[in-house]
Amino acid sequence: MKIIKIVNNNIVTSLDEQNREIIVMGRGLGFGRKPGMTIDDGKVEKVFRLNSAGENQKLVDIIQDIPLEHIKAADQIIEYAKNMLGEKLKETIYLSLIDHIDGAIERYENQIQFANPLLWEIKQYYPSEFKVGVQSLNILKKMLGIELPVDEAAFIALHFITAEYDTKMDVTFDIPRLIDDIIAIVESEFSIKINKESIHYERFITHLKFFAARVLQAKQMPDDDDFLFRNMIRDQYKESYACAQKIRQHLGECYGVEISEEEVVYLTVHIKRVTMHVD
Template sequence: MKITRIINNNVICAVNARRQELMLLGSGIGFQKQKGDEVDESKIEKEFFLKSKNVTGKLYALLAQIPMEYVRVSDNIIQYAKATLGKELNENIYLTLTDHINFAVARYSQGLSFSNALLWEIKKFYLAEFRIALKALEIINEQFNIELPEDEAASIALHIVNAELGSEMEDTMKITQLIQKVLNLVRYQYKINFDEESLHYTRLVTHLKFFAYRLFSNSIIESNDVDFQDIIKAKYKEEYQCSLKIAELIRLEYQKELTEEELVYLTVHIKRVTAEDKSRDN
């Protein structure tokens, strides 16, 4: 492999036999090297091949400023998240998570406290991602000999959610807040306490997560299945009225309109979770 760029003594770029540009990490791998030199493959500790040129370029710029330990720790967390969730993650997480870890460690070293206003919501709505983030804290704390608080796990969990949905942090925070607002509306409307361990509650939260993502990415579902919509509206009148209140909340707070298809799916999920509550009371 030939070196195409030297980021620092420990990070270089090279082209392999298939003409793919890789980022290579290794102690001293770029020391006293120049563009066009052969890579000392015995020094390669980690290889990265990122498809997005935009992400790759930004990661190069970041790694020129921080030690390679941060990207190594970030990669360990990302690989663990992929294996645990059983899915691929948007490549942008290599940039955002590495940058976040660097910032979190620096903040801790300066004695600056940190609290995440969405900690409770993240623990409730993104349980799988939060558990991964707790493992991530263990990895970070051990590597850098620090003790980051649980609030940092909430932030890391949001980076994982971003990478699952392919969204930006701002949108993911709005998604989390919208889920809470909708659940509060349903809770108040029916005067119920959700069984957060139940299957229907989990399905409702999952639906709201992707519903909110569609809303903020302007990809709301539309359908011409009028017969199905009419059946649901006639059969679940009370739940449909609750969905209309959700639509009004969204119209007022986010200036977005819901389609009948979205209203109907909300109606079905509201029916399931409220019927489950009534069955517990009987």
């Protein structure tokens, strides 16, 4: 590989075998070097291959002033997350997490801490992502000797949730709140307390996470022509359908979203399932 551009002493850009731009990282990789020179393979520690030239440039802009140790720590966290979450992450996780980790370290050094208002919800609704966040704190402590609070584990988890569900961060923040609202409406309408340890609750939450991501991004399931199915659900699950309609009204009033009838019908089915299995 030949150097195309020197980003800093530790980072250069090059081209891969398919002539696509890549970002190559390694201690001293760009020190005293010039474009056109061959990259010292023995110094290469990481190669970033993002999906587009635009994303590559954004990453270059982010990492050019970030210490190498911070980038390496963020990269190790991402590799751990890929193993834990099944590698279903959008490549933009490199952009957001490296920047976030560097900012978290700066806040730590300046003794600035933020409480995470969604700590409970993230632990409850996204246990795998929260586990990644907790392990991230362990990685940062081991690699950099810093000890961040558990609220930071939840902030890190939010970045992985965003990368998994391909949402924007403001949408990711709204999803747990929307789920909270739906759970509260269901429990109120049926005068029940849903068993948070049951498999039926887990399935309900899984549906709500995708449901929330769709409606908050205007990517809902469109109404189809299966009127027979919709009428059957309305007739057989009257109480659950009435509850779904209250949820529809609430989301319209509080989040400014319109819920399609198709979404309401499938929400009805899931409400029926979770309310059938209450101790």
